[in-house]
Amino acid sequence: MSLDYLMDIARPMLEGAQTTIILFLIAILLSIPLGYCITLLANSSIRILSWLAHTFIYVIRGTPLLLQLLFFCFGLPMLPVIGEYLVMDRFMAACLGFVINYAAYFAEIFRGGLLSIDKGQHEAAKVLGLNKWQTMRKVILPQMTRVALPAMANESITLVKDTALLYAVAVPELLHYAQTAVNRDFTIMPFVVAGVIYLLMTLVLTLFFKALERRFKYE
């Protein structure tokens, strides 16, 4: 097992890792704000909005992510009438699936964070004259984010690993290139390399969230 061989297989795999990272970034950057919005809807006093948000969370969390990905990549274009307008690049379709799936999970995490905040916080803000929006932004969201951070870190690490599901909708990524090399060369080394790359990514994330948690610790 030469160093040259390692370099040889690592190059396409790092390229694949790029796809993984891009998917990760798109998914995390869009699903967190979307998750916030869904949480707000779920807590809305308008019944139908709250019902819709809860139903959305229930459906997404109650079905496999793989099924959702297959639906977005191959199912959407088969819908009657509107299907033909929904043909998109498979990577984009997969991104959409990931964003929607993770938004539901983040929404559930934020909802838990919201429930953990004492009602005295709302009351104190109210008697000081803050309106609902100011209270949310300046009092509730910062506290809720802190409560939610550990669960968000978990979810983000799961997302890194879930990107491997791209394999199933035939978008070439890290795992795809590893599998190709294994089949070609009859060695498991590419799997080991893939594992190390995933580990590096989750390590960076873990450190990032640790730093964030320190920053949000108030005392």
Next chain:
Amino acid sequence: MTMIEVSDMKKTYGSVDVLQKVRFTVEPGEVVAVIGPSGSGKSTMLRSLIHLEEIDGGSIRIGGESLVEDGRYAAPSVIRQITSRMGMVFQHFNLFPHLTVQQNLELAPKMVKRENAALIRSRSTELLAKVGLADKAGAHPAKLSGGQKQRVAIARALMMSPDILLFDEPTSALDPELTGEVLQVIKQLASEKITMVIVTHEMNFARDVADRVIFMDNGEIAESGTPEQIFGNPQLERTRAFLKL
């Protein structure tokens, strides 16, 4: 002009009347202590004044303006404007844990009144000194003792320059040795003629600081009068029983 005017205040939870026919007035600069057994409706009455609870009947006027008239509430903007004349201090402080002491004081003036930052800073510094916590400006609430937290909460309420301050058992969550420092601050405010309504279990303090004492029982005002009358010569048997005279 009368500061607080309450008449026929009524509040029900389900089929239970927790407040009925509550009527009283508070004059400017007056300090009123509210005492009574647990569950008698003291908190509900106080919270209704600042619209943390909605009453089901009766009227509340603050500085002559109607918050609610015969059970009908004013428009939301009017309610906001009327309640902005009052501040409230809670039993459990309800400080914002993610903000420093000084930020706790400055949040509302910045967000609500949009005053000049330098002006806000000088007032918050001044008020922290007044409650004896000048050295804690940069600390987070988690680092403070209960007594210090409550003094911060009082300073935070004062930042909005309220005409009326409401206290709901401000010392009940404190260790006995820490109540003194909080009561001292409230006494100081009393001497400055800020109108205050204080729900309290501290009878000595009530006797000391209040111009008038209201004894509540079973959702109504059973008896009210000067501290001398209520503590020295209560008219009702249940007042005597409560005070264990």
